Each structure stands twice: as structure tokens, then as C-alpha cells.
Amino acid sequence: MQTESLWEHTLTFFPQYLAALKEHVSPDATIAVVGASDGKFVLPLAAAGYRVIAIERDPFALHGGQVHLPGDVNAHALGLADRLKLEELYDRVQVIEEDFLNSDPLSAVCDAVWTSCSWHYSANHHRPLAEFIARMRLLVRPGGLFGAEFMMPVEARHQLVEHYTSPEKLIRLFPTVWQVLLTLRTGEFTERAHVGQLQDHTHRMGLMVAALTPSPSNT
Numbered sequence: 001m002q003t004e005s006l007w008e009h010t011l012t013f014f015p016q017y018l019a020a021l022k023e024h025v026s027p028d029a030t031i032a033v034v035g036a037s038d039g040k041f042v043l044p045l046a047a048a049g050y051r052v053i054a055i056e057r058d059p060f061a062l063h064g065g066q067v068h069l070p071g072d073v074n075a076h077a078l079g080l081a082d083r084l085k086l087e088e089l090y091d092r093v094q095v096i097e098e099d100f101l102n103s104d105p106l107s108a109v110c111d112a113v114w115t116s117c118s119w120h121y122s123a124n125h126h127r128p129l130a131e132f133i134a135r136m137r138l139l140v141r142p143g144g145l146f147g148a149e150f151m152m153p154v155e156a157r158h159q160l161v162e163h164y165t166s167p168e169k170l171i172r173l174f175p176t177v178w179q180v181l182l183t184l185r186t187g188e189f190t191e192r193a194h195v196g197q198l199q200d201h202t203h204r205m206g207l208m209v210a211a212l213t214p215s216p217s218n219t
């Protein structure tokens with residue numbers, strides 16, 4: 001890639017999700033990315049040949065602008081739209097500029113869905129985590145794939161918010177028509193300073209990948 005996401009260097013389980021995608025969906029499958037940000041995952045998916053539906057509520061992530069970075073650096077950040085144009089990947093990606101929780105549920109339009117550390121954002125705390133997950137599940141056709149990496153609780157305040165969760169709790173939100181393929185978790189680790197968090201900080205992250213039983217009666 002000629003361009004870089006502001007989130008390029010944060011830890012991710014995306015390679016594990018990509019491996020599951022290669023096993024479960026066709027090379028030209030449609031993947032929804034919820035909380036697409038400036039395209040850290042949208043661009044590699046599109047470059048790999050997938051069609052992508054990118055859902056993002058933050059105009060800055062989509063259209064770029066001035067940003068304050070670690071080291072007291074002010075810079076102009078590219079948004080997802082600029083990056084797609086510069087990388088000539090625009091034709092493969094449909095961008096939906098909307099709050100995922102307020103969007104009309106798109107039913108079974110995708111072969112797979114992915115989100116990375118989106119649902120713990122405070123803008124989502126007014127609605128149950130189960131609703132966010134159910135909306136994601138609805139996007140996936142029978143036989144398709146669900147993938148999410150998410151923040152696990154580290155600080156005391158996180159224990160009070162169900163959106164900081166764990167693979168065990170997440171599994172309970174999935175009906176039995178879903179087969180859990182993989183869960184992973186980290187211990188506490190230090191993430192280097194990045195946009196939005198200008199000091200080094202501590203995270204704990206989880207991953208869950210699940211497949212919907214390939215039957216037409218799964219709605």
C-alpha cells in the first residue's frame with residue numbers, strides 16, 4: 001500500500017480472521033467491515049479481491065482532516081475515501097456513512113462480517129452489546145463467517161461496561177446455529193501511543209470467529 005492507516009501499528013488478530021475467510025468464503029466474496037475507520041482492514045480485503053461494505057459513523061475517519069499524533073505532532077490524515085482513491089480500490093468498496101446501531105438492518109447480504117475494537121466505543125454503550133452482535137450476525141448469509149476482535153476489561157471502570165467483554169461471554173450471545181471456530185485472547189500488553197490515546201497504554205484483546213450453519217432456515 002502507498003498509504004497507511006492511522007491504526008496501522010496497533011495489535012490485531014486480523015491475519016487469523018483472514019485465514020478463516022480463505023477457508024470459508026469464495027475469493028470474490030462480500031465482506032462487511034463494521035467500524036471501518038480509515039481502512040486498516042478494508043483496503044487489504046479489497047486488495048485481496050473481496051468486495052467490501054464499509055460501515056463507519058465518524059466523518060473524520062471517512063474524510064480525513066487535521067489530527068494530533070503522539071510526540072505533539074499535528075498532521076493531515078487521509079480518510080478512507082482518499083485512501084480508496086489513491087490505492088485505486090474504490091470500485092470494490094461500498095462505504096456506508098452511518099451509525100451501525102441506527103442503520104436499517106441489512107439482512108444476509110454478506111458472506112462475512114468483521115469488526116475490530118468498535119463496540120466498546122462509548123457511543124454504543126446506550127444499547128446492549130447483544131444488539132450490536134445480533135445486527136452483525138444478521139448481515140451474514142447461511143454458511144458465512146462472523147469475526148470480531150474486541151477489548152477485554154483492564155481497568156475497574158471497564159468491569160462496569162458489558163461492551164468490554166471476553167470470548168466466554170460472547171459465545172453465550174450466539175444461537176446454536178453458529179459454530180464457534182476460533183477464540184483467542186491476549187494477556188495485558190502495552191500498546192504504543194496512537195491517535196486518540198497519546199500515551200502508551202495497557203490493553204487486553206479477544207477474538208472470536210464463528211460460522212453460520214449452511215441452511216436456509218437460520219433466520
Ligand SMILES: C[S@@+](CC[C@H](N)C(=O)[O-])C[C@H]1O[C@@H](n2cnc3c(N)ncnc32)[C@H](O)[C@@H]1O
Nearest residue numbers: 007035037040056057058099100101116118121
Ligand atoms: C478506530 S477503529 C478501532 C481501531 C482498529 N484497529 C481499526 O482500524 O479498525 C473503530 C472504529 O469503529 C467505529 N465505530 C464504533 N461504533 C460504531 C458504530 N456504532 N457505527 C459505525 N462505526 C462505529 C469508530 O468510529 C472507529 O472508527
